[in-house]
Amino acid sequence: MLRTEQDVLRQDIVALADRLGRGRESLLPILQEVQRKYCTISDYAMQIIADELRIHPVEVYGVVTFYSFLDFRPKGRFVIRLCRTISCDMKEKNRVARQLENDLGIKFGQTTPDGKFTLEWANCIGMCDQGPAMLINEQVFTNVTPEGVHEILEGCRRVFGVHALERGGARR
Amino acid sequence: MKMRRSSKMNTLMGPLTFDDAKPEAGLRKSLELEPDDVLELMTESNLKGRGGAGFPTGAKWRLAAGADDEDKYVVCNADEGEPGTFKDRVLLAEYLDLVVEGMTIGAWAIGARHGVIYLRGEYSYLRSHLEAVLKRRREDNLLGCNIMGRLDFDFDVEVMMGAGAYVCGEETALIESMEGQRGEPRSRPPYPVTKGYLGHPTIINNVETFAWAACIIDRGAEWFREHGTQHSSGLKIFSVSGDCARPGVYEFPLGVTVEDVLREVGAPEAKAVQIGGAAGFTLPRSQFGRQIAYEDVPTGGSIIIFGKDRDMLKVAKNFLEFFADESCGQCTPCREGNRKLLEGIEMLERGECSMHYLRELCALGETMRLASKCGLGQTSPNPFLNTVEFFKDELIGRIDKTETD
Structure with missing residues (x-):
């Protein structure tokens, strides 16, 4: 039988609510799982989550818009977050930023047309002694150089579709 | 020690x-x-x-x-x-x-x-x-x-x-x-x-x-x-970053002076030090004798060192961009105040800020300290006020260098 994308999303959310609970304190964990899997939290997803938790969808919207790791706009499969706070800034994060823009062909705040990469700024990610630092999904890259950007992006492209980076560990 | x-x-x-x-x-x-x-x-x-x-x-x-x-x-x-x-x-x-x-x-x-x-x-x-x-x-x-x-x-x-x-x-x-x-x-x-x-x-x-x-x-x-001072007992873990030879995690007894820390991490030429993160204090060389302790300069452990060539206005700008972005927006002094201070810094950067307006901004900073609901707004004017206090000569009468970086 044909299953629409919306049906799949609904089933996923119901399963998440079954696993994580339907109390208000389960909202953030559910949203984080949806964001991880779908790279966005759509209006439809927010409505279903609200129904499952028996709260108003505006409550869900309010939470989604508050946290910078949640977004109702579609994000790329790889979200690159370059730290812009002072210690990384002093280690020439601007040069890394420029090269990321050059290699991806987008500006900060944008997603590549193929939906693979989103480029964003992050506030201090706690790698101040090893800057410039950036996160790609859950993996951290430190002492990033402008020349090194290309290889990092190629690494993402190579594993594209396998989602191998999503569970990646820390690189120190 | x-x-x-x-x-x-x-x-x-x-x-x-x-x-x-x-x-x-x-x-x-x-x-x-x-x-x-x-x-x-x-x-x-x-x-x-x-x-x-x-x-x-x-x-x-x-x-x-x-x-x-x-x-x-x-x-x-x-x-x-x-x-x-x-x-x-x-x-x-x-x-x-x-x-x-x-x-x-x-x-x-x-x-x-x-x-x-x-x-x-x-x-x-x-x-x-x-x-x-x-x-x-x-x-x-x-x-x-x-x-x-x-x-x-x-x-x-x-x-x-x-x-x-x-x-x-x-x-x-x-x-x-x-x-x-x-x-x-x-x-x-x-x-x-x-x-x-x-x-x-x-x-x-x-x-x-x-x-x-x-x-x-x-x-x-x-x-x-046995460690620390009378009011600040014990040891403390510090995160040291910025312009120094050996950034990393350190353990010092509380009460340690800024000078001692700088010697240890290899930053003899530091021009200023940020103690306690963006919400903390910017100290110039003249204050390096001060103690890191709850009763003097308190900190959650963040020490950021600025070398002799750093532009302190840029540093303050970076901190205020951070606060303007991270303010939760719930209370007015913090939500609006951080934006106003950031605008003020941009005016200073362009060399367009009168001394009168700078005083107004400092008064706004004091208001934020008093009237904000939580620690974020109460401390976010600190880098601005410290920079004005200690590095005024760098801020006033700047010539606009059109986007060199």
């Missing part, structure tokens, strides 16, 4: 005190004591909150212990978001057992059965490590039911993830976030020790505070008070 650097990252000066801690010695001793005696020891040690606010840990625990409720919570604040702070990341990665041991001691002292580590979203790569350690501790009977054979002691810890909001490091905002709300700070009172997570008494302590608590129970309050 003893100074140490983190063992695995930097080998130069030797291990931290935490490396010498005997596994579970603190927990074993505390379970031999009555909860009241544990509280007494904590109070005696004069340990103050290592996240930066410096509230006496013993007093906090005692308040929660005195609250009458079946359900109590122990929360470890691992939402380390202050710019320049990364010591909690190292502690979580390398000394997690000690941290959880401290949480368990806290649970015993206040009578809690539930624990939560609130881990910031940026550190989600640490989550699997946290879960693995918690699992092992459950298997070793250090968490779960009847811990170490005590039939009257059950305690377990779960991990909750943040989602990228600096303000959630504020304890009431952190509770809001744990409850699935926007991370907006609450009005206090009631304080979390009486009405915290889900309305139950909750102690919220920094990662490092729990680790020290475990050491104190093992070695005694006297040992802890």
Whole structure:
């Protein structure tokens, strides 16, 4: 039988609510799982989550818009977050930023047309002694150089579709 | 004076005190004591909150212990978001057992059965490590039911993830976030020790505070008070970054002077130092003799060093961009004030700010300190006001250098 994308999303959310609970304190964990899997939290997803938790969808919207790791706009499969706070800034994060823009062909705040990469700024990610630092999904890259950007992006492209980076560990 | 650097990252000066801690010695001793005696020891040690606010840990625990409720919570604040702070990341990665041991001691002292580590979203790569350690501790009977054979002691810890909001490091905002709300700070009172997570008494302590608590129970309050000053007892872990030869994690006794720290980390030519992160204090050379302690220059552990060629206005601008972005927007002084200060800095940058307007901005900063609801707005004018106070000559009458970087 044909299953629409919306049906799949609904089933996923119901399963998440079954696993994580339907109390208000389960909202953030559910949203984080949806964001991880779908790279966005759509209006439809927010409505279903609200129904499952028996709260108003505006409550869900309010939470989604508050946290910078949640977004109702579609994000790329790889979200690159370059730290812009002072210690990384002093280690020439601007040069890394420029090269990321050059290699991806987008500006900060944008997603590549193929939906693979989103480029964003992050506030201090706690790698101040090893800057410039950036996160790609859950993996951290430190002492990033402008020349090194290309290889990092190629690494993402190579594993594209396998989602191998999503569970990646820390690189120190 | 003893100074140490983190063992695995930097080998130069030797291990931290935490490396010498005997596994579970603190927990074993505390379970031999009555909860009241544990509280007494904590109070005696004069340990103050290592996240930066410096509230006496013993007093906090005692308040929660005195609250009458079946359900109590122990929360470890691992939402380390202050710019320049990364010591909690190292502690979580390398000394997690000690941290959880401290949480368990806290649970015993206040009578809690539930624990939560609130881990910031940026550190989600640490989550699997946290879960693995918690699992092992459950298997070793250090968490779960009847811990170490005590039939009257059950305690377990779960991990909750943040989602990228600096303000959630504020304890009431952190509770809001744990409850699935926007991370907006609450009005206090009631304080979390009486009405915290889900309305139950909750102690919220920094990662490092729990680790020290475990050491104190093992070695005694006297040992802890041997270090530091009269009002700031003990040792402290620092995160050092910026223009220095040896950035990294350091351990110093509280009361250490800025000069001593700079000598140790290799920054003889520093022009200024930021102590306590973006919300902290910018100190020029003339102030390097000051002590890092709760009664002089307080800090959550962040030390950022600016070399002789740094433009202090750019530094202040970076901090204010941070605050303008991270303000939760709930109260007006913080939401609007940070934007106005940032606009002011941009005017200074272009060389368009009159002295009169600069005074207005400083007055606005004072208003924010007084009128903001939580610590974010109360401290966010600090970098601006300090820069105006100490580096005025750099700010006034600048020539606009059209976008050189």
